[in-house]
Amino acid sequence: MSALPTATLPTHVLFMEPFTGLVRRDPGVDGVRLLGAAGEILKIQQYADDTTLFVSSVRSLGRIRALTDLFGAGTGSRVNMANGSGAKNWEAHLALVHSRMGVWSRQRLSLTGKVVVVRSVLLPLLLHLAYVFPVPAHAKIALTRTVFRFFWCGRYEYVRQELMYAPVAGAGGVSRGYH
Template identity: 70%
Template sequence: MEPFAGLVCQDPGVDDVRLPGAAGVILKIQQYADDTMLFGLSVRSLGRIRPTFLGQERAPDVAQNWEARVGLVCSRLGVWSRWRLLLTGKVVVIRSVLLLLLLDLAYVFPVPAHAKLALMRAVFRFLWGGRYVRRELMYTPVAGVGGGVSRGYR
């Protein structure tokens, strides 16, 4: 965190707080143990701090991280698809195994559109195999399809 504090302090675009009666002491950031407090006074300053915190290579990191994670999810789905699971078993796999693979990364990086699309396609293939299911049915609450999810595929 020390290099981060140095970057914030050296950035002239980050507003500072001048402490009254402190002989011109300027305050931008305060750190103690694992706590960090930023004193930027404007939205513009906070907008400059965020990329500094996440690093300049953020966009390639996001793409690489999500590409690797989508590959891992697809690989795991391939393994699980060899089992003859019922639909409810497949849902359990998605909820208990696959979502855990995605959550930690989703907390750090937003899901790019291409990764979201690839994940949706992979999960759709896993759930329904080669059967035809109308996509709009997939997003309808169970109560909206007559109480069952078996309708809508042929």
């Protein structure tokens, strides 16, 4: 759902809580059963101002539509139906990753330090997005190029890419903890 243009983010997040309650309590929204969670059912997940709904039937989709229409009538919020939003989000995030890697590439980091940067800076930027929108093939290629350019400073790759993807013990029998 997207707030009216005059709403601020903190206000928007606060007024979404009643919608969350509506969805969780509605028996017409079936959700998905979580494995290994004592039969708990997931219907809605929110992160900042993003809402992801989980349903396992077409009937539930209709009920979700009715709830969003009802909630929108009372609050002025609406579902953001922007076409191509997944591609636009991936392009924006790839640009951000490229920019951050550019900043970090100016540091004199060891290979281990670079692995830490990729794990602690790059991956968190993409994790929520990858839950919401599948990673497009072009994004995988761009990310691979960015990471390898970052690791090797755009010069000769001293370790073949297929070895970089191998499990630590499978990399020619050498285990150095780079994974």
